[in-house]
Amino acid sequence: MDPQEGQKNACIFVNLIDFSMEETQLVYVTNVMTCALNTFFAVPAIVGNALVFFAIWKTKLRKSESNILLSMLALADFQVGLFVQTSFVAYKLTEIFREAELSCYSRFVNIVFGYATTAVSLLTLTAIAIERFLALHLHLRYKEIVTKTRILISCGCFWLIGFAVTSIYFIQRNIFSGIVSTSEVFSIVVTSVAYIKIYKIVKRHEREINSQRHVLSDTKPQLELSMKKYQRSTLTMVIVFMLSFLCYVPYSIVMIAKLKYGFTTEVKVAIDIFATLICINSSLNPVIYCWRLREIKEAVYEVVRCNLDAAIRQQRERNLGTIADLPHVRPHANTHRSEVGNNSS
Numbered sequence: 001m002d003p004q005e006g007q008k009n010a011c012i013f014v015n016l017i018d019f020s021m022e023e024t025q026l027v028y029v030t031n032v033m034t035c036a037l038n039t040f041f042a043v044p045a046i047v048g049n050a051l052v053f054f055a056i057w058k059t060k061l062r063k064s065e066s067n068i069l070l071s072m073l074a075l076a077d078f079q080v081g082l083f084v085q086t087s088f089v090a091y092k093l094t095e096i097f098r099e100a101e102l103s104c105y106s107r108f109v110n111i112v113f114g115y116a117t118t119a120v121s122l123l124t125l126t127a128i129a130i131e132r133f134l135a136l137h138l139h140l141r142y143k144e145i146v147t148k149t150r151i152l153i154s155c156g157c158f159w160l161i162g163f164a165v166t167s168i169y170f171i172q173r174n175i176f177s178g179i180v181s182t183s184e185v186f187s188i189v190v191t192s193v194a195y196i197k198i199y200k201i202v203k204r205h206e207r208e209i210n211s212q213r214h215v216l217s218d219t220k221p222q223l224e225l226s227m228k229k230y231q232r233s234t235l236t237m238v239i240v241f242m243l244s245f246l247c248y249v250p251y252s253i254v255m256i257a258k259l260k261y262g263f264t265t266e267v268k269v270a271i272d273i274f275a276t277l278i279c280i281n282s283s284l285n286p287v288i289y290c291w292r293l294r295e296i297k298e299a300v301y302e303v304v305r306c307n308l309d310a311a312i313r314q315q316r317e318r319n320l321g322t323i324a325d326l327p328h329v330r331p332h333a334n335t336h337r338s339e340v341g342n343n344s345s
Contacts, residue, residue, distance in 0.1 A: 045081025048286030055299035077282035119162035129194035
């Protein structure tokens with residue numbers, strides 16, 4: 001019997017998603033390889049991004065607008081590891097062992113969270129670029145226009161947009177592909193333009209500071225230090241953006257090939273490989289943050305140290321409680337009390 005026929009009674013989503021159970025060596029090797037990679041990189045994606053998120057919100061690190069956006073990007077990457085990669089592994093394992101119903105449901109979860117988190121990540125990266133540009137362009141008006149409340153509302157809207165666009169996948173696949181392609185191009189163009197403008201403004205500021213070095217002799221060190229810190233944080237986000245760009249573009253090209261050639265074996269293998277590459281990107285971002293941003297690294301160390309200290313204290317208390325409950329300890333304790341009582345009398 002055709003696998004597709006058996007799946008119709010097993011999963012209500014089978015007619016809504018691309019589902020394939022080809023038994024070719026290429027597909028089998030790809031399934032095993034992508035399962036291993038996603039299993040390995042899911043752990044650093046979950047742990048690393050969770051540490052970055054809590055480092056921003058649970059320590060004394062300044063809750064600046066840029067740090068809030070960074071925490072939202074870490075939250076999206078955290079969910080990539082928690083939901084997208086785990087559901088991908090489940091989907092591939094059930095495909096290998098030909099568990100049609102489980103494969104269908106795990107594939108559904110993978111599609112929903114995969115496309116939603118991808119949309120949130122791209123929108124957040126674009127928002128970070130715009131925020132960095134406005135910080136230079138608006139000067140004193142920056143705090144008035146770019147507020148923490150507005151940033152949080154915008155990030156909430158990103159998630160609503162992500163799930164709304166993903167729902168179109170199950171309604172009209174061609175419209176969904178068109179929206180995704182247009183959104184990716186728009187996001188890349190806006191982000192690139194923002195960073196190019198930032199580069200020009202920074203260069204102009206450096207020339208102005210150098211030309212007024214005699215007038216600003218007292219404040220020049222502070223200005224240079226502030227500008228260097230801004231440049232380093234902005235360059236860090238450029239690195240994150242470029243890495244994401246290199247991961248997303250191959251997947252987008254394969255999706256265009258899918259529209260032209262259909263869901264062939266080669267297209268299926270390419271989709272799995274490049275989808276895995278996108279997921280790996282989520283586990284690399286925390287490494288970049290800690291490597292480039294000193295305050296993030298110190299805050300992450302603080303979170304790790306506090307949790308380790310708390311775990312050690314709990315273990316000591318548990319050990320003391322266990323020792324106190326041992327039968328051979330109680331008589332000695334009572335004897336000690338009696339001796340103390342006799343000595344006092």
